[in-house]
Amino acid sequence: MKIEPFYRTALYYETDKMAVVHHSNYIRWLEEARIDFLNQVGLPYDEMEKNGIMIPVLSVSCQYKYAVKFNETVCIKSKMEDFSGLKFKISYHITDKETGDLRVTAESSHFFVDSNFKPIRIKNVNPHIYDVFNGLVGVDLYTDFKK
Amino acid sequence: MKIEPFYRTALYYETDKMAVVHHSNYIRWLEEARIDFLNQVGLPYDEMEKNGIMIPVLSVSCQYKYAVKFNETVCIKSKMEDFSGLKFKISYHITDKETGDLRVTAESSHFFVDSNFKPIRIKNVNPHIYDVFNGLVGVDLYTDFKK
Amino acid sequence: MKIEPFYRTALYYETDKMAVVHHSNYIRWLEEARIDFLNQVGLPYDEMEKNGIMIPVLSVSCQYKYAVKFNETVCIKSKMEDFSGLKFKISYHITDKETGDLRVTAESSHFFVDSNFKPIRIKNVNPHIYDVFNGLVGVDLYTDFKK
Amino acid sequence: MKIEPFYRTALYYETDKMAVVHHSNYIRWLEEARIDFLNQVGLPYDEMEKNGIMIPVLSVSCQYKYAVKFNETVCIKSKMEDFSGLKFKISYHITDKETGDLRVTAESSHFFVDSNFKPIRIKNVNPHIYDVFNGLVGVDLYTDFKK
Numbered sequence: 001m002k003i004e005p006f007y008r009t010a011l012y013y014e015t016d017k018m019a020v021v022h023h024s025n026y027i028r029w030l031e032e033a034r035i036d037f038l039n040q041v042g043l044p045y046d047e048m049e050k051n052g053i054m055i056p057v058l059s060v061s062c063q064y065k066y067a068v069k070f071n072e073t074v075c076i077k078s079k080m081e082d083f084s085g086l087k088f089k090i091s092y093h094i095t096d097k098e099t100g101d102l103r104v105t106a107e108s109s110h111f112f113v114d115s116n117f118k119p120i121r122i123k124n125v126n127p128h129i130y131d132v133f134n135g136l137v138g139v140d141l142y143t144d145f146k147k
Numbered sequence: 148m149k150i151e152p153f154y155r156t157a158l159y160y161e162t163d164k165m166a167v168v169h170h171s172n173y174i175r176w177l178e179e180a181r182i183d184f185l186n187q188v189g190l191p192y193d194e195m196e197k198n199g200i201m202i203p204v205l206s207v208s209c210q211y212k213y214a215v216k217f218n219e220t221v222c223i224k225s226k227m228e229d230f231s232g233l234k235f236k237i238s239y240h241i242t243d244k245e246t247g248d249l250r251v252t253a254e255s256s257h258f259f260v261d262s263n264f265k266p267i268r269i270k271n272v273n274p275h276i277y278d279v280f281n282g283l284v285g286v287d288l289y290t291d292f293k294k
Numbered sequence: 295m296k297i298e299p300f301y302r303t304a305l306y307y308e309t310d311k312m313a314v315v316h317h318s319n320y321i322r323w324l325e326e327a328r329i330d331f332l333n334q335v336g337l338p339y340d341e342m343e344k345n346g347i348m349i350p351v352l353s354v355s356c357q358y359k360y361a362v363k364f365n366e367t368v369c370i371k372s373k374m375e376d377f378s379g380l381k382f383k384i385s386y387h388i389t390d391k392e393t394g395d396l397r398v399t400a401e402s403s404h405f406f407v408d409s410n411f412k413p414i415r416i417k418n419v420n421p422h423i424y425d426v427f428n429g430l431v432g433v434d435l436y437t438d439f440k441k
Numbered sequence: 442m443k444i445e446p447f448y449r450t451a452l453y454y455e456t457d458k459m460a461v462v463h464h465s466n467y468i469r470w471l472e473e474a475r476i477d478f479l480n481q482v483g484l485p486y487d488e489m490e491k492n493g494i495m496i497p498v499l500s501v502s503c504q505y506k507y508a509v510k511f512n513e514t515v516c517i518k519s520k521m522e523d524f525s526g527l528k529f530k531i532s533y534h535i536t537d538k539e540t541g542d543l544r545v546t547a548e549s550s551h552f553f554v555d556s557n558f559k560p561i562r563i564k565n566v567n568p569h570i571y572d573v574f575n576g577l578v579g580v581d582l583y584t585d586f587k588k
Contacts, residue, residue, distance in 0.1 A: 012329060012339070013169050013322050017162040017217060017490075023498040024160060024472070027465040028307050035306060045306070046365040057464040061502035067558075070164060071340040117508075159476060159486070160469050164343075170351040171321040175454050178318070182453060192453070193512040196311075204317040208355035214411075218487040264361075307463045311456040311511060318454055364458060 003040040003141045006033040006076040020067035033076040058109040073097040080136035087111045150187040150288045153180040153223040167214035180223040205256040220244040227283035234258045297334040297435045300327040300370040314361035327370040352403040367391040374430035381405045444481040444582045447474040447517040461508035474517040499550040514538040521577035
């Protein structure tokens with residue numbers, strides 16, 4: 001399977017008085033990239049939620065290398081780093097679309113819950129999701145993309 | 148009844164690259180002021196929602212007179228302008244806390260819905276809310292406050 | 295000149311506990327649509343700012359007809375309603391991309407300022423921007439688009 | 442020196458369709474708590490910026506223990522964990538104001554830059570800030586507070 005990176009252009013209202021994107025917004029971009037990643041591997045998140053499966057965030061970490069300015073576009077590549085059946089961890093590599101320079105690296109950890117926020121073992125609830133997640137661990141899905 | 152104005156200090160992340168509060172954030176401040184207003188008149192919004200009553204926004208308008216900067220504090224006074232039993236309209240007067248200078252004027256219109264987003268006649272569902280709203284129309288609750 | 299509508303998909307973090315897009319976020323979408331509109335008519339906003347011209351918001355009004363949910367895509371069409379050389383007004387028509395149903399109508403007014411926030415007469419500072427704006431007043435640039 | 446914890450009530454627009462505060466907003470709360478912390482130790486951040494000193498974020502990490510809901514109030518305690526003269530690290534302990542239950546733990550790292558984003562050695566630029574930061578390392582400023 002090959003997927004496309006997620007491209008995102010910095011919006012005006014995402015900047016702050018330092019004239020760069022406020023650091024909290026990258027956390028939101030990670031969510032956008034993660035949902036796009038799930039869409040591309042065949043697991044649309046809105047359908048997961050309609051089926052009563054949610055993936056709240058357990059933790060997030062973000063290393064800011066170089067600030068992004070209004071109207072600059074970044075390229076976000078996601079990778080499934082770990083998956084236990086209960087939890088998973090995704091890493092993110094954010095570069096400038098034009099120059100390829102590194103902007104941000106990040107990781108987020110999640111767990112599966114039902115609509116009552118009760119943790120679930122995804123294999124029992126939805127074996128298909130389990131199989132897809134299992135097949136993604138450690139795989140770079142962008143190897144044929146230049147940027 | 149006398150209530151206190153709602154004071155709000157501009158946060159760093161609310162500024163944009165013009166070095167002033169982004170105009171969309173005032174719309175959020177209106178919501179904060181509105182909820183504080185409802186709290187003070189004895190109708191906490193979280194309880195209203197727990198009782199299955201929500202007040203979505205029908206329309207909002209906002210006139211920006213003078214930009215607010217990081218760490219400046221504004222004073223927001225709310226007034227019930229209209230109430231029909233189905234809908235209501237609140238106006239907002241936002242001034243600088245220190246100087247009293249006008250910053251923003253605004254209005255928002257709302258209607259009552261149940262938890263399925265079905266419009267409701269509040270008198271039938273909750274006569275107490277009806278009475279409180281009715282008593283607020285056109286009343287300036289801040290007359291004894293200097294700012 | 296013909297331009298494309300601006301398409302925008304509702305993001306997860308833009309929803310609130312009513313499970314629809316929070317009303318303040320539409321104000322941000324208007325900004326995105328406006329900047330896209332300016333890009334398409336040949337006036338990229340980042341270049342305008344680099345040339346010391348900014349267009350702060352004087353007022354905004356927004357009528358919410360029907361809530362947008364996570365992952366739904368809207369189509370935003372912008373139209374220059376008024377232009378005086380000092381100020382201008384844009385209207386926005388937001389429909390559901392799939393059904394064409396009306397979601398939101400809105401208007402925003404702006405004025406031109408230099409980098410010190412001093413109002414400017416755009417004809418004196420940049421006659422090209424003046425001419426482009428003048429030619430846009432009342433024109434529907436989407437007539438050949440179906441949606 | 443003794444300082445007060447930073448109290449913050451979850452706003453309606455900070456919730457998402459899971460009906461809890463969206464995880465990105467805690468990153469913003471950390472900024473609010475950090476600025477309040479600097480204010481209380483005598484280093485108002487708006488004055489630092491007016492004096493040409495900014496403290497961009499190098500990294501942030503956040504562990505979400507238990508979701509916060511609309512109108513719940515949290516108590517945030519900040520602690521200077523490390524300070525090198527070039528960089529510093531602050532940890533944050535977020536608990537529920539009523540129950541004292543842990544909600545979130547977090548850390549953020551920062552460096553000092555001038556208004557051109559050039560890293561600075563704070564001792565050379567502002568010895569007072571250096572001294573204050575040095576005196577804060579590892580100190581719990583809330584020991585006399587119960588919550």
